[in-house]
Amino acid sequence: MFKSLCEKAFTKALWVYHVNTGACNGCDIEVINVLTPYYDAERFGIKLVGSPRHADVLLVCGPVTRQVAPAVKRLWEAVPAPKLVFAIGSCAAGGGIWFDTYSVLGGADKVLPVDFYVPGCPPRPEAILYGVAVALGLAPKQAAPVYSRQEFLSFLESGKLPEEFAMSPEQAQEAV
Amino acid sequence: MILSKLKEAIICLGAGRVTLPYPFAPHPPAEGFRGKVEVDSEKCIGCGGCANVCTPRCIVVTDPSQDTRVLEFFLERCTYCARCAEVCPEEAITVTEQFETATNDTQDMHIKAEVYMGSCQRCGRCFETSTALDKLMVTGFQGVPESGE
Numbered sequence: 001m002f003k004s005l006c007e008k009a010f011t012k013a014l015w016v017y018h019v020n021t022g023a024c025n026g027c028d029i030e031v032i033n034v035l036t037p038y039y040d041a042e043r044f045g046i047k048l049v050g051s052p053r054h055a056d057v058l059l060v061c062g063p064v065t066r067q068v069a070p071a072v073k074r075l076w077e078a079v080p081a082p083k084l085v086f087a088i089g090s091c092a093a094g095g096g097i098w099f100d101t102y103s104v105l106g107g108a109d110k111v112l113p114v115d116f117y118v119p120g121c122p123p124r125p126e127a128i129l130y131g132v133a134v135a136l137g138l139a140p141k142q143a144a145p146v147y148s149r150q151e152f153l154s155f156l157e158s159g160k161l162p163e164e165f166a167m168s169p170e171q172a173q174e175a176v
Numbered sequence: 177m178i179l180s181k182l183k184e185a186i187i188c189l190g191a192g193r194v195t196l197p198y199p200f201a202p203h204p205p206a207e208g209f210r211g212k213v214e215v216d217s218e219k220c221i222g223c224g225g226c227a228n229v230c231t232p233r234c235i236v237v238t239d240p241s242q243d244t245r246v247l248e249f250f251l252e253r254c255t256y257c258a259r260c261a262e263v264c265p266e267e268a269i270t271v272t273e274q275f276e277t278a279t280n281d282t283q284d285m286h287i288k289a290e291v292y293m294g295s296c297q298r299c300g301r302c303f304e305t306s307t308a309l310d311k312l313m314v315t316g317f318q319g320v321p322e323s324g325e
């Protein structure tokens with residue numbers, strides 16, 4: 001019972017610790033925007049704390065550089081469970097333009113188990129708020145993989161041309 | 177000292193409510209905002225120009241068979257520069273205003289588009305046909321059976 005109570009209470013007051021693992025500062029500024037009264041993340045019980053030992057959520061900005069990787073791992077271990085990791089920005093989500101650079105390991109998911117990704121370069125403050133809302137179950141997830149295929153390929157496979165391209169044998173003779 | 181604090185309090189009261197109601201009410205971005213890209217595979221001619229200019233190289237072009245070319249977009253590392261949309265000669269890539277792309281799975285940020293390509297009769301490699309008519313000519317030479325027979 002105590003455990004379920006804890007789980008319920010967890011989402012009511014997420015204390016966040018902001019980690020810069022090599023970001024250009026763009027995402028950091030957007031994160032600060034989210035905490036201003038204009039966007040007011042404190043409505044959702046989100047509060048910035050100064051130590052990972054007080055935090056429930058790590059907001060990771062930037063690609064994980066080789067130098068910072070061991071420190072990030074130690075930082076993650078310092079956060080008491082249950083914990084969440086948010087990857088803010090394209091660099092933290094997938095490595096950004098540094099995904100295969102010699103000094104960069106890649107996105108945050110290369111060293112930490114990431115729970116939520118907020119892509120954007122930098123993401124709008126609204127996008128970060130939306131990510132938090134999705135994590136708290138206040139909004140539905142909108143992103144989905146897209147698959148499209150030229151109709152012509154299906155025609156090729158079935159061996160049937162579309163009506164408007166079909167020729168009668170006489171027309172075909174003429175064309176040749 | 178106390179007076180200045182009082183003054184501050186009065187200014188704050190005068191400002192009223194400034195907080196955005198955002199997650200509960202939509203807040204569309206300003207004009208010219210670059211969000212998630214969208215690909216229209218019907219318009220694409222498979223030239224690969226987008227993959228050539230993409231800064232984080234998140235567009236991968238592969239040719240799995242003689243007349244198919246597959247464009248894969250790994251948008252979790254897209255920097256929203258819109259260079260792909262700018263360079264596309266057929267305007268197959270458009271920039272939408274979609275910014276609510278937060279997800280718990282990077283698979284959700286992938287786009288896959290399969291495109292028909294003409295293939296060279298000598299070497300068998302794909303090449304881009306310039307018009308839809310040319311495309312039909314190539315299929316004609318490859319002897320695709322006509323419908324209605």
Ligand code: SF4
Binds near residue numbers: 254259261
């Ligand atoms: S917007 Fe830029 S980074 Fe994103 S797919 Fe297009 S070229 Fe690549």
Ligand code: SF4
Binds near residue numbers: 219221226264267
């Ligand atoms: S999307 Fe545009 S630029 Fe990219 S391969 Fe297709 S036609 Fe070329």
